[in-house]
Amino acid sequence: MNYVFHFQSIWNNAELFLSGTLVTLQLAVLAMLFGTVLGIVGAVARNSHWRIARGFSAAAVEAIRNTPLLVQLYLWYFGLGVLGIDVPPYWSVVIALGVNNGGYLTEIIRAGIEAIKIQQIKAGVSLGMSGFQVFRYIIIMPAFGIVFPAVSNQFVISILMSALAMIIGVKDLTYQAVYLQAHTFRSIETYIVVIVLYIILSKAIVLFSEFLDRRLFKYKYV
Amino acid sequence: MKVEFKKVNKSYDHLQVLRNLDLVIESGEKVVLIGPSGCGKSTTLFCINALEPIQSGEILVGGTSTVSCSRKTLRKMRQKIGIVFQQFNLFPHYTVSENVELALKVVLHLSPQETHQRAQKVLGEVGLLDKINNYVSQLSGGQQQRVAIARALVMEPEILLLDEITSALDPELTGEVLDVMEKLAKERAITMIFVTHEILFSRKVADRVIFMEDGMIIEQGHPEQVLKNPAEERTRQFLHKVTQHLA
Amino acid sequence: MELTDLTRWLFHLSPYDILLLLKGALTTIALSVGAIGIGSILGAVVGWIRSLRLVKRIRPLWWLTSIYVDTMRGTPLLLQVYFVYYAVPVLTGINTSVFFAGIATLALFQGGYVSEAVRSGLEAIERTQWWAGESLGMSYLQTMRYIILPQAMRIIIPPFIGICLGVIKDTSLVSTIGFIELSFRAKSIGARTLDTLPPWLFAAGLYFIICYPISRFSQQIEARLRKKQ
Numbered sequence: 001m002n003y004v005f006h007f008q009s010i011w012n013n014a015e016l017f018l019s020g021t022l023v024t025l026q027l028a029v030l031a032m033l034f035g036t037v038l039g040i041v042g043a044v045a046r047n048s049h050w051r052i053a054r055g056f057s058a059a060a061v062e063a064i065r066n067t068p069l070l071v072q073l074y075l076w077y078f079g080l081g082v083l084g085i086d087v088p089p090y091w092s093v094v095i096a097l098g099v100n101n102g103g104y105l106t107e108i109i110r111a112g113i114e115a116i117k118i119q120q121i122k123a124g125v126s127l128g129m130s131g132f133q134v135f136r137y138i139i140i141m142p143a144f145g146i147v148f149p150a151v152s153n154q155f156v157i158s159i160l161m162s163a164l165a166m167i168i169g170v171k172d173l174t175y176q177a178v179y180l181q182a183h184t185f186r187s188i189e190t191y192i193v194v195i196v197l198y199i200i201l202s203k204a205i206v207l208f209s210e211f212l213d214r215r216l217f218k219y220k221y222v
Numbered sequence: 223m224k225v226e227f228k229k230v231n232k233s234y235d236h237l238q239v240l241r242n243l244d245l246v247i248e249s250g251e252k253v254v255l256i257g258p259s260g261c262g263k264s265t266t267l268f269c270i271n272a273l274e275p276i277q278s279g280e281i282l283v284g285g286t287s288t289v290s291c292s293r294k295t296l297r298k299m300r301q302k303i304g305i306v307f308q309q310f311n312l313f314p315h316y317t318v319s320e321n322v323e324l325a326l327k328v329v330l331h332l333s334p335q336e337t338h339q340r341a342q343k344v345l346g347e348v349g350l351l352d353k354i355n356n357y358v359s360q361l362s363g364g365q366q367q368r369v370a371i372a373r374a375l376v377m378e379p380e381i382l383l384l385d386e387i388t389s390a391l392d393p394e395l396t397g398e399v400l401d402v403m404e405k406l407a408k409e410r411a412i413t414m415i416f417v418t419h420e421i422l423f424s425r426k427v428a429d430r431v432i433f434m435e436d437g438m439i440i441e442q443g444h445p446e447q448v449l450k451n452p453a454e455e456r457t458r459q460f461l462h463k464v465t466q467h468l469a
Numbered sequence: 470m471e472l473t474d475l476t477r478w479l480f481h482l483s484p485y486d487i488l489l490l491l492k493g494a495l496t497t498i499a500l501s502v503g504a505i506g507i508g509s510i511l512g513a514v515v516g517w518i519r520s521l522r523l524v525k526r527i528r529p530l531w532w533l534t535s536i537y538v539d540t541m542r543g544t545p546l547l548l549q550v551y552f553v554y555y556a557v558p559v560l561t562g563i564n565t566s567v568f569f570a571g572i573a574t575l576a577l578f579q580g581g582y583v584s585e586a587v588r589s590g591l592e593a594i595e596r597t598q599w600w601a602g603e604s605l606g607m608s609y610l611q612t613m614r615y616i617i618l619p620q621a622m623r624i625i626i627p628p629f630i631g632i633c634l635g636v637i638k639d640t641s642l643v644s645t646i647g648f649i650e651l652s653f654r655a656k657s658i659g660a661r662t663l664d665t666l667p668p669w670l671f672a673a674g675l676y677f678i679i680c681y682p683i684s685r686f687s688q689q690i691e692a693r694l695r696k697k698q
Contacts, residue, residue, distance in 0.1 A: 062681065062684070063673075063677065065680075065684065066680035066681045066684055067638065067673045067677055067680070068638035068640075068641035068676060069641075070641040070642060070644070070652055071641060071655075071673045074655075074669045075666070075670065075673060078665040078666050078669065079666060119311045120313065122307070122311065123311035123312075123313070125273065125300070126271055126273065126303070126305045127301075127324075127325035127329060127373075127377065128297045128298070128300040128301040128329040128377075130297060133329070137328060142314060142315045145315060156543075160543075160544065160546070161545070163545030163546075163547040163548055167547075167645060174545055174547055177548065181556070187556040188556050188559060190556075191551075195544050195548065195552070198543060198544040198548065199539055199540065201543075202543040202544075203543065218357070219316075219357040219358075222356075222357050222360050
């Protein structure tokens with residue numbers, strides 16, 4: 001191998017890596033927040049009394065989980081334009097990734113809710129709680145405790161999937177990697193740095209979520 | 223509060239568990255339901271607070287129907303009916319005190335001071351003041367059941383339903399729960415309806431014992447009469463089977 | 470009514486474009502099969518290696534495999550695609566074709582995830598099962614084949630199908646380096662006709678037709694495995 005590593009140009013452009021990382025994080029966080037809201041709504045809809053809600057949410061989940069995110073991204077990006085709504089690429093990514101997350105989180109949260117034993121609900125009802133109160137005090141916390149690992153895994157997936165943003169021009173970390181590689185021709189060094197950054201990011205999230213899990217859901221570990 | 227069953231029929235899918243059941247339990251009475259499995263005794267309990275729907279008949283609690291009332295009325299009535307389940311059904315994500323206080327805060331909207339006061343008193347009565355900040359999973363079965371009793375009692379119900387509360391416990395733990403129940407039965411004037419296999423306990427605590435089989439009442443009366451000198455042959459056979467292994 | 474009018478009315482696409490999209494779908498399927506085939510073997514080997522007590526004790530061996538697995542699972546596939554196509558040739562001096570880069574990246578990616586699924590499946594089998602095989606006089610391979618693998622498969626297969634499903638969808642990313650599969654077709658038709666939505670909608674439909682049966686199959690398998698318990 002006759003290749004000499006030059007990392008100087010990397011240090012000179014450190015702020016690009018930083019801004020790229022920030023954009024990646026922003027996209028992932030926004031998409032997760034959006035997706036979690038959709039996920040809770042979807043999970044409730046999947047088990048609701050109305051057939052329309054059940055059918056629609058089931059169909060939406062299947063559509064989301066059986067088509068590539070790239071396709072969904074283009075559909076939102078072009079589709080919103082066709083409908084007359086002018087959305088900048090950044091928000092197209094947030095919407096596409098958010099809805100995608102929503103599809104997967106619906107199933108995750110639904111599994112969590114169904115894992116709550118019906119006996120718990122009977123106890124709450126016997127104490128005179130309303131349906132909403134039962135949901136809020138008896139179902140939500142334990143359900144989240146059950147699904148928390150899966151949800152944080154979905155967050156890591158979001159970070160990795162956010163890379164698709166570069167395809168429509170959003171300046172996330174992957175965009176910066178390709179940009180720098182084209183401008184400095186130091187492709188190996190650029191990619192090594194970005195690879196390490198992504199790995200640090202995903203590992204940090206996993207560790208932090210394990211920490212959060214032990215803190216928020218103490219009752220699981222006593 | 224008085225509980226009345228009038229010609230109640232209940233089935234699970236196609237299996238009929240209650241047949242034209244007529245039953246009156248007076249306010250303040252301590253009643254024990256005994257009978258073989260599947261005879262409908264637990265189901266009777268669950269119908270009182272409408273956890274289970276009935277197909278025909280009427281159930282009146284304190285004069286109000288729990289069959290045909292509105293959801294709001296039913297919720298209000300459930301505040302007056304306490305239930306302790308065989309499997310405890312405590313909330314795993316709350317501590318002992320949180321389990322007991324939850325309904326006071328959320329359903330009865332009591333002030334923090336009153337909530338705390340009531341919880342302390344009731345947990346003292348069941349003997350668990352030292353475990354107040356533990357999570358449910360850290361307690362033994364007997365302790366968990368006592369928390370369940372406290373959770374029901376703290377609502378100050380007028381009727382207490384107890385569904386085989388010792389059946390899920392290891393034998394050495396049933397004593398502590400039965401002792402607590404005996405004490406409560408003696409001290410409180412509320413209506414108590416027990417479903418149990420504990421014959422000795424029933425003799426000590428019950429004003430009336432009711433023997434059920436196949437969804438119907440076969441025999442009922444004073445414990446000394448029903449348990450020692452049952453009038454019906456089926457009662458005799460059942461009691462013989464239950465007490466066999468004690469001898 | 471002519472065929473052109475029919476397809477234009479139904480899909481807003483000419484029959485020719487529909488044919489291109491269908492050809493793209495076939496390429497997608499072929500690419501998926503190739504990547505999954507190679508990747509699964511790679512993943513199974515790596516996963517098996519990582520499940521060995523020996524490897525776990527010798528830290529450098531463990532770290533070596535971890536570099537591979539953690540990179541596959543901790544970085545975006547899109548980045549990996551660019552890396553293999555643009556950076557690796559610089560390093561090794563070999564100019565790779567789009568085809569080779571695409572299938573290699575996907576296979577490596579698949580392998581990383583499969584290795585973790587295989588590892589967790591193997592590690593879930595209690596050591597007592599191994600002892601049972603040994604005490605019956607079985608060799609390592611025999612114990613694996615008759616005792617360990619049948620049980621491990623039950624744990625490995627559901628996530629494995631999920632990984633395969635993911636890879637089928639992720640083949641769409643190699644369109645960015647010029648691999649002519651379904652997404653590439655959709656993009657180029659849109660760029661040519663300036664009517665960007667219909668080809669993507671049709672492509673979405675084709676992806677769905679490919680993936681949904683696999684999804685349902687996976688659900689059925691999971692249900693049957695649960696019943697057997």
